[in-house]
Amino acid sequence: MKITEIKELTSKEIVERLQSEKETLVRLRLxxxxxxxxxxxxxxESKQTIARLNTVLRERELNENQN
Structure with a gap:
């Protein structure tokens, strides 16, 4: 999943996607x-997607705190 696609999602959708990606990663490792x-x-790819999702969530969190 590309960063541009992630930025189009809402924060709630990102959290849901993050949870499903983590589950997928665990399944792949097993x-x-x-x-x-x-x-x-x-x-x-799964680890990179998780990192991208976390990055976008953190950026949004920081922007909310600044405003």
Whole structure:
């Protein structure tokens, strides 16, 4: 998910998306521990998406505190 797509979402949608991405990451890690994944880049992409979501949430939080 690109940063421009994330910025278009509301804060509530971002929180929901963040929760689902974390669940996906846990599932991928468990699957990878049991049997190696074909495409391990999915782990990396999931972690990057979580980081992007957290970044946008933090930016919004800081902007609210300044105003």
């Amino acid at each position: 699957n990878h521990a049991v049997s190696p994944l074909e495409n391990t880049n999915k782990l990396r």
